[in-house]
Amino acid sequence: MAKIALIVGSVYGGAQYVAEQAESMLSGAGHQVLLFEEPKLDEVMAADAKAWLVITSTTGQGDIPDNLQPFYLDLKNRFPLLSGKPFAVVALGDSSYDTYCGAGEQMRELLTEIQGNELAPMLKIDACETLEPENVALPWIEQQIKKI
Incomplete structure (x- = not known):
């Protein structure tokens, strides 16, 4: 199975909870999951994961x-090419804001710029419609991981 870097951006714990559920699901399926709650670029790169999964809320x-934020800025400033490394982004947000899922959009755009291979269009989970984002995220994540 694959080694997966699970990179989390959370403010109030929602994205953190989804990431923990994803870690459990993926580990249970035999994947080696490295959860980065305070991600540092050098640590994520050194993990040499086959794929990156970013789960983030927007603030x-x-x-x-x-x-x-420090991981994002370091990634943007150092610009290490991912050379086709598979990635997927799950963005939690609130569609009543003009900047709906803005953090996820920024991460997706940067990962694409540094030549990551997006497995599927970013999953946006709207807090106005979904009380338990893990119920939407986990099946989607499971489908994307099958592609690597």
Whole structure:
């Protein structure tokens, strides 16, 4: 099975909870999952995972959560080419805001710029429609991981 880097950006714990559920599901399916709750670029790169899975909420005016911001900025500044590494992004947000899933959009765009291979269009989970985002995220994640 695959080694997967699970990179989390969470403000109030929703994305963290989804990531923990994803870690459990993927580990149960035989994958080696490395959960990065305070991701550091050097640590994620050193893990040499076959694929990256980013699960993030959005804060403020479409901003990346504080725990994910240093990773994002380091990735943007150092620009390490992913050379086709598979990735997927799950974005949690609230569609009543103009910046709906803005953090996920920024992560997806950057990962594409550094030549990552997007497994599927980003999954957006709307807090206005979904009270338990893990119920939407987990089946989607399971489908994407089958592609690597």
